[in-house]
Amino acid sequence: MTYCIGLRLNHGLVFMSDTRTSAGVDNFATSKKMFTWSVPGERMITLMTAGNLATTQAVISLxxxxxxxxxxxxxxxxxxxxxxxxxxxxxxxxxxVIDETTNEGQLKQDQFSASIIVGGQIKGGKPTVFLVYPQGNFIEITQDTPFFQIGETKYGKPILVRAYDPDMSFADAIKLLLVSFDSTVKSNLSVGLPFDFQVYEADSFAMGTTRRIDENDKIYQAISEGWGDALKDAFQHLPSYKL
Amino acid sequence: MTYCIGLRLNHGLVFMSDTRTSAGVDNFATSKKMFTWSVPGERMITLMTAGNLATTQAVISLxxxxxxxxxxxxxxxxxxxxxxxxxxxxxxxxxxVIDETTNEGQLKQDQFSASIIVGGQIKGGKPTVFLVYPQGNFIEITQDTPFFQIGETKYGKPILVRAYDPDMSFADAIKLLLVSFDSTVKSNLSVGLPFDFQVYEADSFAMGTTRRIDENDKIYQAISEGWGDALKDAFQHLPSYKL
Incomplete structure (x- = not known):
């Protein structure tokens, strides 16, 4: 599996992806899942992939x-x-790509399946993000659904639902995504470090800060450990039932 | 879907289940998923079910x-x-039950499938919990895996992993389970209130506190709202990247 998030803020976009690819627990490796095309001053497009690696690599190559x-x-x-x-x-x-590798009659939700988040901005338009399904159709991000996840999406969703704010800074958004990724990594072996992230400032038409975060990253370690302690603290202050 | 947790503490057991059953989003109802058999002074057995309702009701009836x-x-x-x-x-x-309704050749992971958490204590033994698979085999709770979840398990797992403590009080354990259930309800329509919970004190050989929590429950509302605020607070205190 995989975990990727594409998120829209009022002032730009944030993308984060993990890098673990696996075909069973005894066959895993690190592979980049975030790809960017840009023409400075004119367009910036970032794409993240989840699913069969042969399929997603073929899509990127095409x-x-x-x-x-x-x-x-x-x-x-x-x-x-x-x-x-x-x-x-x-x-x-x-x-x-999926049609080429899938036999007639096989379902698209098959071993060669994949899904893609693609977002960015082209001059004349607004920054936006799309979630592309294996069937080739897609949905666009809205104010009501300000983020898309692909891959192993469930563990990290509750914190996104609770703490997302369209006016948050890029730094806070990265922190939010790291908490979401950390919750996922702690619960599922198929998602792993390092993480890639990229921010895009609206109307800049250029790649923003792009960085890879590995397990030695001090801020990530502080977030990961601090979050556990913070949760326990928060938990202590909630009311209890008298039994 | 469904969400049930069976959890072992050093001084007893805690069970919680939701009550939503659905066959599609336009066909849902409330159904109890927690069943108890007890002989006071001798045994207390609690069972929770997830999966096809015809299957689980047939199991209970048998x-x-x-x-x-x-x-x-x-x-x-x-x-x-x-x-x-x-x-x-x-x-x-x-x-x-599953074999009776499943055609030859059909996989067990089928529409008639179900899984069960069963826990309790019988005189002469210790309190314990088992997770029973549709194939009829099962695993027992251990110190390393102190809780079992069935149904829609992913959304609510991170907080269990982080905040579980084998010495926590029953009141704190109920609070922990409510946070886990609340995270799930907020992310997935197929899990719904009311929730049933039951505690079992080790060596009591009698049903402990058993209660149904609905959406008007003041403590649940305080936990649900308080948790969102507490998460945001905790989040603010984590370190950020300078971008």
């Missing part, structure tokens, strides 16, 4: 036109006019 | 020998000598 020689490449993801068109391109590519 | 007339009933769950034997009886009964 988007980058790796089947062409270096001189011939002119990735259409850099030419689409809106983020909606980018999401359509990603959805069509994902569906094409 | 255990209660409802196919016999009232005078002829002598449920063997009241005669087994140890909790291990009780778990074997429950496992065999569950498997029998």
């Amino acid at each position: 988007l980058e036109e790796r089947s062409k020689t270096l001189e011939e490449r002119d990735p259409s993801i850099l030419r689409e006019g809106t983020m909606f068109q980018v999401a359509r391109l990603v959805g069509a590519t994902l569906r094409e | 255990l209660e020998e409802r196919s016999k007339t009232l005078e002829e009933r002598d449920p063997s769950i009241l005669r087994e000598g140890t909790m291990f034997q009780v778990a074997r009886l429950v496992g065999a009964t569950l498997r029998e």
